[in-house]
Amino acid sequence: MTRAWITVLPMTVLLLLAQAASAETRFALIVSGASGGEKYAEQMKQWRATLQSTLVDRYGFDATHVRVLTDESVSGGTTGSAANVKAAFSEIRKVATKDDLLLVVLFGHGTFDGDVAKFNLVGPDMTAVEWNQLLTGLPARLVFVNTTEASFPFLDTLKAKGRVVITATNSAAQKYATVFPEYFVKALSEASTDLDKNGRTSVLEVFEAASLAVKQHYEQRGQLSTERALIDDNGDGQGREQGAEGADGGFARLWSLDAEPAAVAGNPELAGLIRQQRTLEAQAEELKLQKGDMPPAEWQAAYEKLMLELARVSQEIRKKS
Numbered sequence: 001m002t003r004a005w006i007t008v009l010p011m012t013v014l015l016l017l018a019q020a021a022s023a024e025t026r027f028a029l030i031v032s033g034a035s036g037g038e039k040y041a042e043q044m045k046q047w048r049a050t051l052q053s054t055l056v057d058r059y060g061f062d063a064t065h066v067r068v069l070t071d072e073s074v075s076g077g078t079t080g081s082a083a084n085v086k087a088a089f090s091e092i093r094k095v096a097t098k099d100d101l102l103l104v105v106l107f108g109h110g111t112f113d114g115d116v117a118k119f120n121l122v123g124p125d126m127t128a129v130e131w132n133q134l135l136t137g138l139p140a141r142l143v144f145v146n147t148t149e150a151s152f153p154f155l156d157t158l159k160a161k162g163r164v165v166i167t168a169t170n171s172a173a174q175k176y177a178t179v180f181p182e183y184f185v186k187a188l189s190e191a192s193t194d195l196d197k198n199g200r201t202s203v204l205e206v207f208e209a210a211s212l213a214v215k216q217h218y219e220q221r222g223q224l225s226t227e228r229a230l231i232d233d234n235g236d237g238q239g240r241e242q243g244a245e246g247a248d249g250g251f252a253r254l255w256s257l258d259a260e261p262a263a264v265a266g267n268p269e270l271a272g273l274i275r276q277q278r279t280l281e282a283q284a285e286e287l288k289l290q291k292g293d294m295p296p297a298e299w300q301a302a303y304e305k306l307m308l309e310l311a312r313v314s315q316e317i318r319k320k321s
Contacts, residue, residue: 025062030069031108033108033119058189059201059258071108082125096140098141106147108121116128135163147178152230163233164231168227169228195209229241232248234289277314
């Protein structure tokens with residue numbers, strides 16, 4: 001069984017290569033909204049280009065699976081308009097499966113009037129509620145990164161168990177242009193971001209590295225930090241900062257951006273075991289979130305059963321590796 005992602009936009013037809021339904025496909029949607037001036041347009045151009053090349057060259061994303069929507073200063077590209085954002089999501093929705101990964105990154109500016117949070121697009125803006133409507137029902141594992149100054153309100157609106165939401169700010173009062181996008185892109189591109197040295201880079205590792213770099217940016221300049229990034233993936237909409245205590249980060253820790261190593265991709269049996277291992281790990285994270293809602297003895301029994309099965313599968317992986 002095969003699938004293809006075909007996107008039709010004005011004057012453009014993008015055909016994505018067919019993939020086996022059982023294989024993980026990694027998609028990325030990079031959206032630059034209204035630039036707000038020449039300075040920001042140049043910054044976003046650099047971020048877009050670096051992120052796009054990093055996903056393809058470092059992490060092995062299929063180039064045709066990385067969609068880029070540009071700001072108004074770019075001629076000949078597909079603009080970051082509401083219509084084009086919705087069209088891209090519509091096509092992803094047709095082909096994505098629960099085993100796939102979708103990374104959405106927003107570059108640009110946002111606003112929050114105390115009631116409605118928006119991301120500034122080329123033309124009509126989109127509210128956080130409208131973005132959530134696009135994400136709801138997508139079967140893929142979803143990582144949504146809003147790098148703008150008015151990103152914090154998105155955290156509560158987009159919250160969902162098992163959906164990774166990252167914002168550049170932790171307060172609606174943080175309204176200054178952020179440096180988080182620069183360090184987020186840099187963290188993705190550097191090998192040192194693989195903090196546990198397991199040869200793969202997780203979403204959590206990228207968040208931790210980027211957040212720490214932002215903190216150091218302000219400290220080195222003797223400035224008071226005007227931004228603190230948050231990550232939420234347990235669905236409570238609270239989020240946590242880098243290095244802070246909290247339940248968020250369990251799913252982000254499990255989700256790697258890298259392609260499967262060649263030794264795994266070329267061994268169907270081993271690949272199947274690894275997919276089983278990841279499913280069990282995700283189930284363990286989900287069970288942790290249910291701990292307070294289940295009778296203690298029932299929860300403990302379910303967790304022990306899951307851990308025994310995970311240990312068995314992990315042992316099989318070690319034997320075949």
